[in-house]
Amino acid sequence: MSVSTVKSAIRLPPLPSLADLLRMLDLRARRQLSQNFLLEPRLLNKLAKAAKPLAGCHVLEIGCGPGGFTRELFREGAQRVVGVELDRRFQPCLENLQDCVRAADRDLETDCSHQREQDLSADWHSQQLPKIRLVGNLPFNISTPLLMTWLQDIAERRSVWQHGRVPLVLTFQKEFADRLLADTWTRSRGRPSILTQYLCEARRCFDISGRAFLPQAKVDVTVVRLVPLRQPLIPVPYPYVNKLVKHAFAFPNKSLVACMETLFPPDRCDLLIRLFAETGTQPQCTPRELSIAQFSDLCQAYHRMCQTEGSELFDFTYIGKEDLWRTRKSVQRKVLNGLTVNYFTVANIVNKTRLAQQANQSG
């Protein structure tokens, strides 16, 4: 069936307005489930258009609520929507929508287990995108952990990304979206910026005022579209990138050396010096100054070290600030007692790195 016939068919069974549906079913938003609904059809349509092209696509929608976004996905040509919704009170709304889309030869499922196998995939290295989309006006309270899980899935090409570079169209609190999209030297630059940008082409689609939601949200929202890159910008397994980046942004306003000292065991400051020397990274710069290419150099060097030094290096976990403080105290005591110690201090690492970098250049 062509898209235009489907569009005319979908108009046949009239849908009650979302506001009427919520009123009829006496559905009040539950704060604990971060329920802020979008009821304005124009905005919902704009949101669906951000996931285009949708013709013939299968869409996985997270948190369908009363189904406003779901309607617009069908209107824009989605062949099938698999909706995930925790709150069972929305079942009647979704069933109502289901009847309408069935009449239009479309399919709405609220249970993933029946997903049919179809050829929707596209080779990861081709220009073409698979006919699958992941979308959601996400509940604020779980949007960050959801995105972090999906980024790892993208890096490891599992879950829906085993079918190719499935694009994501998601809403985030504006402040968090700014962090995802932040460039070098900006205050918003952080771990989410690096993890997102090394794996995906990230684009801000548009902002939605908090006043547009029911109930009104206290913050504004940004719609972000992420398309996985054919080649990640950091060619290192995700857990290594994640660990290094996490350490690098431990104290975003402090020097990199202060952040990274906990990446290695206290008796292996030689490795930290090597990391800076090999990559030509300035230990005194702050993590926000580093480009993705510089993070790529650091991650590759760290990955090489973990391979040569053995798995204990990657497994090393810094236990906590107090332990570090205690160790430092004992180091200070040893220094006072005239003993030679080999422990990280910022000045020590900076000097040694400078010498190692000079030696690298002259050698």
Ligand SMILES: C[S@@+](CC[C@H](N)C(=O)[O-])C[C@H]1O[C@@H](n2cnc3c(N)ncnc32)[C@H](O)[C@@H]1O
């Ligand atoms: C911000 S509302 C969006 C609702 C609807 N899509 C819209 O645009 O109006 C988020 C939805 O996610 C649902 N939700 C919250 N936690 C969830 C979870 N863990 N799994 C699935 N859905 C969840 C909420 O019940 C709510 O309907």
